[in-house]
Amino acid sequence: MKFSPLLGELISALTCLPGVGNKSAQRMAFHLLERNRDGAMKLGTVLHNAMEHIQHCQQCRTFTEDxxxxxxxxxxxxxxxxxxxxxxxxxxxxxxxxxxxxxxxxxxxxxxxxxxxxxxxxxxxxxxxxxxxxxxxxxxxxxxxxxxxxxxxxxxxxxxxxxxxxxxxxIAHGVPVGGELEYIDGSTLTHAFSGRRKL
Amino acid sequence: MKFSPLLGELISALTCLPGVGNKSAQRMAFHLLERNRDGAMKLGTVLHNAMEHIQHCQQCRTFTEDxxxxxxxxxxxxxxxxxxxxxxxxxxxxxxxxxxxxxxxxxxxxxxxxxxxxxxxxxxxxxxxxxxxxxxxxxxxxxxxxxxxxxxxxxxxxxxxxxxxxxxxxIAHGVPVGGELEYIDGSTLTHAFSGRRKL
Known part of the structure; x- marks a missing residue:
């Protein structure tokens, strides 16, 4: 058995999300259909809005709708x-x-x-x-x-x-705060030494 | 900084998916905006269609659009x-x-x-x-x-x-095909013995 055509379409559309394969998409589709149809409708609307209106900022190129x-x-x-x-x-x-x-x-x-x-x-x-x-x-x-x-x-x-x-x-490269010297890679340690500051 | 309102809305709408928290939703939102706007538009349309038309089969209660x-x-x-x-x-x-x-x-x-x-x-x-x-x-x-x-x-x-x-x-309960007796739980093994068949 294949899924009903529309259900198959929904599952394959969900795989456009990063890290979502066929099996996760199935799980998502059934979850939305069984428990959260309102959320799914909202997601559909917001996806349309966002893809239409979010562009790059003309000055800094970040994402914005302005x-x-x-x-x-x-x-x-x-x-x-x-x-x-x-x-x-x-x-x-x-x-x-x-x-x-x-x-x-x-x-x-x-x-x-x-x-x-x-x-x-x-x-x-x-x-x-x-x-x-x-x-x-x-x-x-x-x-x-x-x-x-x-x-x-x-x-x-x-x-x-x-x-x-x-x-x-x-920006400075060096030992991250909370890190332990023992576990820091050599390249980072070299940076930490060459970038040392007077106290 | 918060995200721009529409981007924030997109991220929170994505968390309606099962297993997707705030951080994964951010990753998904940026991925779609940067790399797959067409896929996201399609997903939006299909979500609407599916939530509107997929209902339970009148006879067997499975999901179907018929x-x-x-x-x-x-x-x-x-x-x-x-x-x-x-x-x-x-x-x-x-x-x-x-x-x-x-x-x-x-x-x-x-x-x-x-x-x-x-x-x-x-x-x-x-x-x-x-x-x-x-x-x-x-x-x-x-x-x-x-x-x-x-x-x-x-x-x-x-x-x-x-x-x-x-x-x-x-349906029969017992040792799954390809399983090893050593690792099967006691309850399943008991079922496998009581459900034994003559060869």
Whole structure:
């Protein structure tokens, strides 16, 4: 027996979610049909709305349904003159949750990766350059991931900043708070030593 | 920072899926926005369609968008005169995949559970009784789960069948094929011994 056509369609549509295979999709479909039809209807409506209206912020490229996102609109944040470069909107959220950064962001939506054909234009570096030339940015904080591609991207942007006479800084690499030296990998420890600070 | 309102709404709507908490919902939302907007739009449409049109089959209570499901419509299956009682539509699927059963089904959509206030009427036993009186059913196979509630439900239906002079049989409990005796629990082994067959 196959499922009834519409049920089969629902199950296969649910597999578009990341980490959801055929078996989980079946479980989800039956759960929604048996216990949460209202929630499923709402999800359907919100999915439509979100996919239609959520676009990239024209200034920082994060996801928003407005033309310019809330952070970019805040005059207080623009006055700070500090621009933080991150790879994804999730990174913005992680940094915002610390409450320790009061500047604006620029979201690359990826990183330089020549092997996948992703060059500077694909991660918005043309827009970034225009922005750095127009806005009174005093410092650029490079908060890309500490991976090979993230480091390469940070270096590329740092050179761009240098040529425009803007200070570029990289977030510190080192031992995470609460970590134990015994279990930290060698590369991180090396970074922690070379980045040591006077007390 | 909170997410933009619509993004927040999307994330909270996604948590209606079973096994999806806030963090997984975030991951799903960003994945759909970044990589699969078409899939998400399709999912939205299918969710609406499915929740509106998928109902219970009027005869066997499984999920279907038709009034009567494909299995119940098949004259060949009705002629077999064997009715299999299961707890959920997923069980129908599991049995159909074995290709070893050629009769019709009745889906309880649950099991008797007085402690949760689920009585005979809630699992469709009134409809089942009417059906057993009207249709020429020669045997009822009780394929509820081998749990306390499943066994109780099976017993209840068996008594109903007896009072209507219809043979009721219970699927066999025993050692699963491919299993090793060493690792089988005592209760299953006891069932396997008491249900032994002459070779």
């Amino acid at each position: 033309e310019v996102c809330e952070i970019c609109r805040s005059p207080k944040r623009q006055e700070a003159g500090v621009l933080c470069i991150v790879e994804s909107p999730q990174d913005v959220l992680a940094i915002e949750q610390t409450l320790s950064f009061g500047g604006t962001y620029f979201v690359l939506m990826g990183h330089l990766s020549p092997i996948d054909g992703i060059g500077p234009a694909d991660i918005g570096l043309t827009e970034l350059e225009t922005r750095l030339k127009q806005e009174p940015v005093s410092e650029v904080i490079l908060a890309t991931n500490p991976t090979v591609e993230g480091e390469a991207t940070a270096h590329y942007i740092a050179q761009m900043c240098n040529s425009l006479d803007i200070t570029a800084s990289r | 009034e009567v499901c494909e299995i119940c419509r098949s004259p060949k299956r009705q002629e077999a005169g064997v009715l299999c009682i299961v707890e959920s539509p997923q069980d129908v699927l599991a049995i159909e995949q074995t290709l070893s059963f050629g009769g019709t089904y009745f889906v309880l959509m649950g099991h008797l559970s007085p402690i949760d206030g689920i009585g005979p009427a809630d699992i469709g036993l009134t409809e089942l009784e009417t059906r057993l009186k009207q249709e020429p059913v020669s045997e009822v196979i009780l394929a509820t789960n081998p749990t306390v509630e499943g066994e109780a439900t099976a017993h209840y239906i068996a008594q109903m069948c007896n009072s209507l002079d219809i043979t009721a049989s219970r």
